[in-house]
Amino acid sequence: MFEERTDMWEQYAPLLAHAEHPSRYLGQEWGAVTPSEKLEADYHAVMIYPDVYEIGQANQAVAILYDRLNADEHVFCERAYLPWTDLAAAMREAGLPLVSLETYTPLSEFDFVGITLPHELAATNVLETLDLSGIPLHASDRREGDPFVFGGGPCAYNPEPYAPFFDAIFIGEGEEMDLEVALQLRAWRGTGISRKDQLRKLAHIPGVYVPSLYRVYAGPDAPAGAEFELPYDVVEPIAEDIPERVERRIITNFDACDALPRQIVPYSELVHDRLSIEILRGCARGCRFCQAGMIYRPVRERTADTIVSAIAMGLACTGYDEVSLTSLSSTDHSTITDQLRRLNKRFHGTGVGVSIPSQRVDAFGVELARLIAGEKKGGLTLAPEAGTQHLRDVINKGVTEENLFNAVTTAFEAGWRRLKLYFMLGLPGETDEDVAGIGDLCRRVYTAAKDSVPDNQRGNVRMSVSVALFVPKAVTPFQWDGQLDRETLMHRINVLRDNFPRKGVDLHWHDSMTSYIEAVLSRGGRECAELVERAWKHGARFDAWSEQFDFDAWLAAAQETGVDIFQTAMRSYEEEAPLPWDHIDSGVRKSYLRRERAKAHLAQTTPDCTFGPCTGCGVCLDRPVDNELEGARHV
């Protein structure tokens, strides 16, 4: 059944001689799906991560969806990534379209084109992907026979800045949804149902948002916004049969989902070049700035047996010598100590390394780090996020100075010599004292670290501090809060510099201009889609790469569209006003977010429901789901 399609390898091969890192474009990796495995497949899907191979191939979500789609004999799912600027230019000059890695087929020949939306700074890359593929940028310009273009991922929780570019956007976990949609579309093929009608029917599949079936009332036309000070967007379905709100899909019985999706072993060195096993999903710590902590609830742990056996099988079938136990808060897993002990025993003397991407800020976190590292202690990274207890309570970070100092002294006494701390500037409720507090805290942490090591090793203590500008995100208690204006931001940076230790600690901060763009796209309405498109036309792409980020392109786009980047980023919404993403039901209740914001104003904290009672976020109250823990968690 496998249809012969256009294989463009021969046309591409001569371009590789001049491309940076040609191995990005080769495909044929160990574990990749081959046409010979898919002889019964007649439906062609391609999953795309809109960045270069080394970034995208490491993405676990794409790996899971690739695995799920290929699990069906009728579907052949391939992968594609965005070529770097050098090859993109050569492709345009040679008139070559973007192709899939498995069969070098032009993306325009696929039935289903899935693009993940991993972060706001990938927005222009979505357009670059479509343009290089020769697929019309706007869903409204696509005709019968064109591929369906679908989006999904964290940015889908405010889909409006992407709305015109996608036929549909998937909200929530795609394990079941993507295949459901693919098989439905396959079933409709040849039935004569028009593209438009197919999309209308897809809108009834839970989790599927079809932007063209929703209209935006903006500005003074917004019926519900008239009573508010500023004009607000209201997004409503165009017909009664279209759901008013699109419910996020949530996987139940997470432990039963395959912990080891099909593994592709790359030739290029990836950003995370190791076996990754997702040991749990979700985090209920409730940091008020964190979108991931809201949109992946409830917390679902895999069993230690599932995890250890997936790791053993994964290492054997890939040949990796390192495994990462991934999740938003791996050290919170109720059986993490047991897992690490079993892994240490099993892989002792084999050269296999174990790592955990996130670290609890307390002595228990360091104990776990010690279990992982053995004698090999690299750097330790901790994220207090704010410089004073008051502000840490405002953001519900749940970290006390005692936790931090216990972690630092335990770590340096145990042999660590390098420490990195993460902070944010511009958090709601922040004052100059909080910013000065970062400097003060760093000074005391540095002293504590030096005091925890033998005298002859004090010179080896290294500490660095990384500071990012707060970006308000949809579906968080801080979704209503704007960013700092540039003048105040500069002032706060100066306060930080003036109060920062003069020597011994390195200070780095992120480019604030990219943070403003992130804020615009994380909370903007459908009008931001034109901003993205104009910025792309002015040359913006790979915005997450500091050397490629072109703020002038964004300013030019802002000028043309009338979207004021700074005003939009700084804008605070009234709590009762409609928000551009109100038609997306993340599962977390708006009333919970309001309540959390009110508690932030009072610097009151909310405990983690996996350690104590329910905090009423609504996910488990409104859906047939619950936290799935393997035991009591370590407090």
Next chain:
Amino acid sequence: MSEGFLLRVRYSITGRLAWLSHLETIRSMERVVRRARLPYAITEGFNPHMKISFGPALPVGAGSNGEYFDVRLREYLEPEQALEQLRAAAAPNLMPEACAYVPVGSDAIDVAYPVSVWEVAVTGGEGISPEESSMQLQTAFEKLLEQGYITIEKKKGRRIVEKKVEFEGRLLEPPLVTFGQSGALVNFSTFQGPAGALRADKFVAEACKLAGEGFAWREITRLELKPASEKQ
């Protein structure tokens, strides 16, 4: 502790995997060894890793019929068995072809096999016959040999520095150009000694430049790595 067994493996790199860099080939082959579950030895110390070493680097874009790596094994495994396991764990275009034990302490591969035999397919000049292309290319090589060196650019930090690479001591057999249906074929061999190697891709590219517009290498293959005793 036993010093173990040193297994020398010959492998090929073909098709599009010719575009792997040397480091990528090394990393991939280490993963093949692990997937093959060979009883490999690991180093002791701060950062334990597989005891494995590779022969001289291939230029990016070059394939090969005969590359080598040495892997130290803790236990003896019949070479045929080792090869079977390796081949089952390898991608078709990066394929172990043969293996045999050599004494522990044998010369490293680049010392044992310093001679590289090359074949390069070259696309001919536009609008001229394959015979004419071959003659033009042969003349270009003769000019280049008269010059006696090529200049290559090397990145040193942010700077790009030029380096003169002389043929004396590095080029063993001078290029012989023949023509086939799809263009010219160039055969030559190089010697890699303490002074370094002559990069086959750069050497042919320089000749193509002298030959004129339209000339470019299309496919480079290291046919063989040979011991120094066969140096001519």
